[in-house]
Amino acid sequence: xxxxxxxxxxxxxxxxxxxxxxxxxxxxxxxxxxxxxxxxxxxxxxxxxxxxxxxxxxxxxxxxxxxxxxxxxxxxxxxxxxxxxxxxxxxxxxxxxxxxxxxxxxxxxxxxxxxxxxxxxxxxxxxxxxxxxxxxxxxxxxxxxxxxxxxxxxxxxxxxxxxxxxxxxxxxxxxxxxxxxxxxxxxxxxxxxxxxxxxxxxxxxxxxxxxxxxxxxxxxxxxxxxxxxxxxxxxxxxxxxxxxxxxxxxxxxxxxxxxxxxxxxxxxxxxxxxxxxxxxxxxxxxxxxxxxxxxxx
Amino acid sequence: xxxxxxxxxxxxxxxxxxxxxxxxxxxxxxxxxxxxxxxxxxxxxxxxxxxxxxxxxxxxxxxxxxxxxxxxxxxxxxxxxxxxxxxxxxxxxxxxxxxxxxxxxxxxxxxxxxxxxxxxxxxxxxxxxxxxxxxxxxxxxxxxxxxxxxxxxxxxxxxxxxxxxxxxxxxxxxxxxxxxxxxxxxxxxxxxxxxxxxxxxxxxxxxxxxxxxxxxxxxxxxxxx
Numbered sequence: 006x007x008x009x010x011x012x013x014x015x016x017x018x019x020x021x022x023x024x025x026x027x028x029x030x031x032x033x034x035x036x037x038x039x040x041x042x043x044x045x046x047x048x049x050x051x052x053x054x055x056x057x058x059x060x061x062x063x064x065x066x067x068x069x070x071x072x073x074x075x076x077x078x079x080x081x082x083x084x085x086x087x088x089x090x091x092x093x094x095x096x097x098x099x100x101x102x103x104x105x106x107x108x109x110x111x112x113x114x115x116x117x118x119x120x121x122x123x124x125x126x127x128x129x130x131x132x133x134x135x136x137x138x139x140x141x142x143x144x145x146x147x148x149x150x151x152x153x154x155x156x157x158x159x160x161x162x163x164x165x166x167x168x169x170x171x172x173x174x175x176x177x178x179x180x181x182x183x184x185x186x187x188x189x190x191x192x193x194x195x196x197x198x199x200x201x202x203x204x205x206x207x208x209x210x211x212x213x214x215x216x217x218x219x220x221x222x223x224x225x226x227x228x229x230x231x232x233x234x235x236x237x238x239x240x241x242x243x244x245x246x247x248x249x250x251x252x253x254x255x256x257x258x259x260x261x262x263x264x265x266x267x268x269x270x271x272x273x274x275x276x277x278x279x280x281x282x283x284x285x286x287x288x289x290x291x292x293x294x295x296x297x298x299x300x301x302x
Numbered sequence: 303x304x305x306x307x308x309x310x311x312x313x314x315x316x317x318x319x320x321x322x323x324x325x326x327x328x329x330x331x332x333x334x335x336x337x338x339x340x341x342x343x344x345x346x347x348x349x350x351x352x353x354x355x356x357x358x359x360x361x362x363x364x365x366x367x368x369x370x371x372x373x374x375x376x377x378x379x380x381x382x383x384x385x386x387x388x389x390x391x392x393x394x395x396x397x398x399x400x401x402x403x404x405x406x407x408x409x410x411x412x413x414x415x416x417x418x419x420x421x422x423x424x425x426x427x428x429x430x431x432x433x434x435x436x437x438x439x440x441x442x443x444x445x446x447x448x449x450x451x452x453x454x455x456x457x458x459x460x461x462x463x464x465x466x467x468x469x470x471x472x473x474x475x476x477x478x479x480x481x482x483x484x485x486x487x488x489x490x491x492x493x494x495x496x497x498x499x500x501x502x503x504x505x506x507x508x509x510x511x512x513x514x515x516x517x518x519x520x521x522x523x524x525x526x527x
Contacts, residue, residue: 256418275358276339291417
């Protein structure tokens with residue numbers, strides 16, 4: 006069991022409240038996943054600039070010199086904004102691949118995401134505590150997804166928490182368990198796809214990344230996931246412009262959606278949605294199995 | 303009328319108060335406000351109570367009901383009226399998966415749609431759905447009646463025993479051993495009664511009946527792998 010929440014705003018006046026609304030939804034889903042929590046928030050970007058979110062278990066050692074080291078390596082200015090165990094590195098959009106390669110050599114550092122707008126924050130702990138340490142309620146954005154984890158397939162660690170990055174400005178969260186992740190991990194690794202943990206969802210995320218590297222659109226990659234992934238899943242994927250939802254054909258993992266003129270919201274349960282503005286008048290429905298849904302700006 | 307506010311006074315207090323009336327014949331109707339998607343509201347009742355829940359509920363609303371009439375003015379999460387023994391549960395909105403699962407008796411009415419596995423393993427309950435139902439509904443259904451005024455999803459009535467299924471709209475696919483059967487006068491009569499009790503004005507003649515071909519009842523070597 007895990008909890009998923011997602012919020013896609015149609016009404017820009019709600020953007021300053023994105024973090025606050027998403028945090029409320031996330032904390033309500035604590036019962037479904039009390040061991041770790043994470044969010045992907047799509048905030049404002051700057052032209053020509055990319056954001057790399059990184060995490061460290063020893064941030065006091067790693068972060069103070071990181072921007073300087075990376076800047077020297079890339080020969081261009083790099084700005085670092087730290088947020089607890091995470092930091093966002095702002096750098097020229099053309100240098101992301103080079104920066105990722107350089108960051109892989111830094112000890113005690115993990116890359117959470119890269120893109121023009123995405124930032125991923127995830128840690129072990131109660132969702133309320135994770136939200137507080139990153140001050141999630143203060144974050145603004147156009148859309149965001151969140152996950153509360155109850156681990157079944159691998160250890161309770163930061164790497165095992167969701168969301169998982171699936172490419173620039175893209176991420177995935179999962180409720181369920183994949184049965185064929187070991188076989189699929191071996192297959193993807195043979196194709197030189199990088200998979201860091203023993204977690205089943207990371208394999209799902211890597212699979213989608215791999216499909217898209219072969220030329221599939223995100224929608225097409227999700228359609229093929231329905232064929233190639235064996236197991237239970239409700240996936241919510243974040244993209245630069247919006248989010249998507251897909252459930253496996255059996256669809257045991259719960260999902261509720263709500264739509265008003267102001268937003269589209271996703272929750273594993275209706276409880277996650279009850280504090281959203283105008284929810285009483287929202288159109289509320291359960292997404293169909295084996296059907297890919299997308300909302301984008 | 304007794305009004306109970308779940309948000310203010312908590313879920314356990316509600317269920318304790320309602321369950322305490324077991325074996326009595328209460329006159330006062332109950333109204334439950336601010337359910338806000340909570341789980342297990344009004345479960346395990348055993349008295350001819352009249353309970354109205356004003357808003358959407360979460361998992362397992364009205365589970366294990368005996369005798370009570372429980373009305374939800376909203377939608378319900380997974381497992382509404384699970385294992386109901388008797389009484390009536392009426393949902394004004396939609397129901398999520400496995401509505402009425404394993405129910406032994408009573409009547410479950412869903413005025414919106416029900417999603418997957420509606421009436422799974424039903425054992426005597428009657429279910430009337432005004433809208434449509436999802437896939438794998440009435441899986442291994444043993445007894446009782448499932449009435450669907452809209453459409454049915456894939457694999458309807460898979461591995462069905464003796465439950466009767468009535469569908470007015472289309473059926474995406476029938477499950478193993480489920481077949482269409484002749485609608486005889488006694489079925490029309492039964493259906494008319496169910497529709498009336500289910501607060502539904504559809505006409506019995508518009509429905510088709512499905513049931514078990516009874517081919518899975520006995521071991522057949524051709525079915526072995």
